[in-house]
Amino acid sequence: MDASRAALSRTTRPTRSGNRMEPWIERAVRLAGLSAIFIVALIFIFLIRLSLPALTRIPLSAFGDLRWYPIEERFGLVSLVVGSLLVTAVAVGIAVPLGLVTAIYLGEIAPPWLGDILKPLIEILAGIPSIVLGFVGWVALAPLVQRLGAPTGLTAFTGGLILAYMALPTIISIAEDAIDAVPKSYRDGSLALGATRWQTIYRVVLPAARSGIVTAVMLGIGRAVGETMAVMMVTGNAAHVPRGTSMLFQPVRTMTATIAAEMGEVARGGTHYHVLFLIGALLFLITFAINSVAARLVGRRRTGEGGG
Amino acid sequence: MSAAELVGMSGSMPESVGSSDGAADDLILVQDFSFYYGAFRALENLNLTVRDREVTALIGPSGCGKSTFLRAINRMNDTIRGVRYEGDIRVAGQSIYQADTDVADLRQRVGMVFQRPNPFPQSIFDNVAYGPRVLGLAGDKADVSERTRLALSQVGLWEELGDRLDRPALALSPGQQQRLCIARTLATEPRIILMDEPCSALDPVATLAIEGLMRRLAERYCIVVVTHNMQQAARVSDRTGFFWLGRLVEFGPTNDIFTLPQEKLTEDYITGRRG
Numbered sequence: 226m227d228a229s230r231a232a233l234s235r236t237t238r239p240t241r242s243g244n245r246m247e248p249w250i251e252r253a254v255r256l257a258g259l260s261a262i263f264i265v266a267l268i269f270i271f272l273i274r275l276s277l278p279a280l281t282r283i284p285l286s287a288f289g290d291l292r293w294y295p296i297e298e299r300f301g302l303v304s305l306v307v308g309s310l311l312v313t314a315v316a317v318g319i320a321v322p323l324g325l326v327t328a329i330y331l332g333e334i335a336p337p338w339l340g341d342i343l344k345p346l347i348e349i350l351a352g353i354p355s356i357v358l359g360f361v362g363w364v365a366l367a368p369l370v371q372r373l374g375a376p377t378g379l380t381a382f383t384g385g386l387i388l389a390y391m392a393l394p395t396i397i398s399i400a401e402d403a404i405d406a407v408p409k410s411y412r413d414g415s416l417a418l419g420a421t422r423w424q425t426i427y428r429v430v431l432p433a434a435r436s437g438i439v440t441a442v443m444l445g446i447g448r449a450v451g452e453t454m455a456v457m458m459v460t461g462n463a464a465h466v467p468r469g470t471s472m473l474f475q476p477v478r479t480m481t482a483t484i485a486a487e488m489g490e491v492a493r494g495g496t497h498y499h500v501l502f503l504i505g506a507l508l509f510l511i512t513f514a515i516n517s518v519a520a521r522l523v524g525r526r527r528t529g530e531g532g533g
Numbered sequence: 534m535s536a537a538e539l540v541g542m543s544g545s546m547p548e549s550v551g552s553s554d555g556a557a558d559d560l561i562l563v564q565d566f567s568f569y570y571g572a573f574r575a576l577e578n579l580n581l582t583v584r585d586r587e588v589t590a591l592i593g594p595s596g597c598g599k600s601t602f603l604r605a606i607n608r609m610n611d612t613i614r615g616v617r618y619e620g621d622i623r624v625a626g627q628s629i630y631q632a633d634t635d636v637a638d639l640r641q642r643v644g645m646v647f648q649r650p651n652p653f654p655q656s657i658f659d660n661v662a663y664g665p666r667v668l669g670l671a672g673d674k675a676d677v678s679e680r681t682r683l684a685l686s687q688v689g690l691w692e693e694l695g696d697r698l699d700r701p702a703l704a705l706s707p708g709q710q711q712r713l714c715i716a717r718t719l720a721t722e723p724r725i726i727l728m729d730e731p732c733s734a735l736d737p738v739a740t741l742a743i744e745g746l747m748r749r750l751a752e753r754y755c756i757v758v759v760t761h762n763m764q765q766a767a768r769v770s771d772r773t774g775f776f777w778l779g780r781l782v783e784f785g786p787t788n789d790i791f792t793l794p795q796e797k798l799t800e801d802y803i804t805g806r807r808g
């Protein structure tokens with residue numbers, strides 16, 4: 226640390242020794258970047274290695290089993306995947322529209338003083354530990370959901386609500402930054418043509434902020450997919466495949482919750498142990514896929530700004 | 534006082550300045566107009582008449598209120614907090630500062646071109662089609678295309694870019710971007726076009742193109758242009774107004790202003806001794 230700080234301060238003076246430091250600084254930066262990639266690759270290799278035994282010991286078709294009873298060597302992943310999907314879908318369905326509308330309100334409509342109060346508050350929300358939110362959901366939210374007519378308050382819907390709440394600050398802050406970054410001259414151009422404020426927001430500001438908004442949504446979803454503790458507390462943790470019209474109001478178990486709940490009790494090296502790692506690898510792939518899609522969407526916007 | 538009385542469609546208004554040419558209509562009527570940013574008075578008791586089918590140039594040193602005045606005519610100043618006005622501005626006989634004024638409708642009739650070209654980050658076509666689509670002027674898709682083609686032809690971009698309308702507008706040169714912004718305004722069928730230093734971000738060739746365009750547009754529109762360039766004002770305008778510290782010091786036919794200014798301030802400014 227000290228050495229690098231000394232190096233930096235030296236380069237701020239336009240001396241010859243500063244010039245001599247330049248290649249070293251470049252090397253240091255490159256090393257830092259490469260090691261980040263290296264670490265991610267390492268984690269992935271580790272996950273694959275530890276999940277491979279599961280794939281060799283169990284036939285692939287067994288993962289299609291509807292039941293997850295590790296004690297009976299039944300490792301059906303369907304209920305876990307469906308549980309994750311349901312909870313995430315609820316979270317995204319609530320958090321994305323609500324987050325975007327809030328961001329639009331903060332960026333375009335709210336008077337500046339209100340924004341100055343609300344924005345820090347929202348950042349504080351983002352800092353609440355998920356276990357605390359889980360607790361609140363368990364104590365306060367679950368009884369409410371039960372009153373809606375569900376057999377229990379601990380359901381996919383409850384988990385989705387808590388996750389939506391956790392994803393909201395991310396979506397709001399990043400989307401609001403993106404809206405803020407749209408030059409005033411675009412708004413003026415639209416208003417001066419006779420467009421209303423809402424038309425201007427909808428047809429000029431939001432399209433111009435699109436790449437940032439997509440990033441906001443994807444990071445929000447990423448947070449929802451990967452979250453564990455809060456979800457574990459409020460979804461009921463029943464590893465069965467929810468069915469029918471009331472599927473949202475049945476207990477489910479997510480992939481993350483399964484890993485967190487069972488990792489402590491499995492025998493190291495057993496089949497169950499390796500299947501948990503397989504679930505981890507699956508989660509990694511899903512998150513990776515979401516990020517790739519986001520990068521594609523953002524990238525396309527940057528290069529071909531024309532579009533339709 | 535009725536609107537018809539005030540606008541006097543024949544141009545026989547007592548307020549009209551320089552009575553030599555009675556054929557042009559008085560389109561914008563400014564009466565005792567003052568404008569404040571908070572406590573700061575940016576415009577002081579303006580009185581003038583702007584005619585249809587003419588180019589009116591506004592000149593004056595930086596900070597004298599030219600842009601503020603321009604933005605008062607299409608009420609773009611409304612987007613700034615804490616502003617206040619006194620007096621009145623009438624466009625085509627109607628006061629534009631009434632409680633029931635439809636500001637969006639006003640801005641459609643009074644277009645504006647900005648100092649820096651500000652096309653939307655969309656395709657060339659979508660930029661021009663924006664107004665007709667949003668304002669609901671166009672009937673169907675073919676109508677939108679036709680209006681877009683017409684507007685682009687008027688600024689000479691149809692010939693240059695007709696086959697590349699799906700390209701991003703931001704990839705155009707600054708001069709083309711500015712002409713695109715003018716086309717975007719024309720597509721909303723305005724009566725009046727306000728231009729705030731439309732050439733200050735452009736090179737000399739692009740500047741000449743815009744100046745020629747202004748002259749041609751003046752056959753059909755009322756054009757008010759703010760400029761820091763004396764030659765430009767002299768080349769392009771029929772009438773010139775000289776602003777100084779928020780006041781309109783002198784206003785009249787461009788020839789008179791540049792050859793025999795009545796006020797010492799005006800003379801000093803246009804000969805470069807002040808400003």
Ligand SMILES: Nc1ncnc2c1ncn2[C@@H]1O[C@H](COP(=O)(O)OP(=O)(O)OP(=O)(O)O)[C@@H](O)[C@H]1O
Pocket residue numbers: 570573575593594595596597598599600601602613
């Ligand atoms: N949004 C604003 N808030 C407060 N004061 C402002 C604002 N805009 C302009 N002013 C002030 O009003 C006065 C007139 O400004 P304006 O922009 O109309 O001048 P201008 O003649 O267009 O100048 P320039 O030639 O530099 O464009 C200036 O003193 C300026 O500082």
Ligand SMILES: [Mg+2]
Pocket residue numbers: 599600601729
């Ligand atoms: Mg100005």
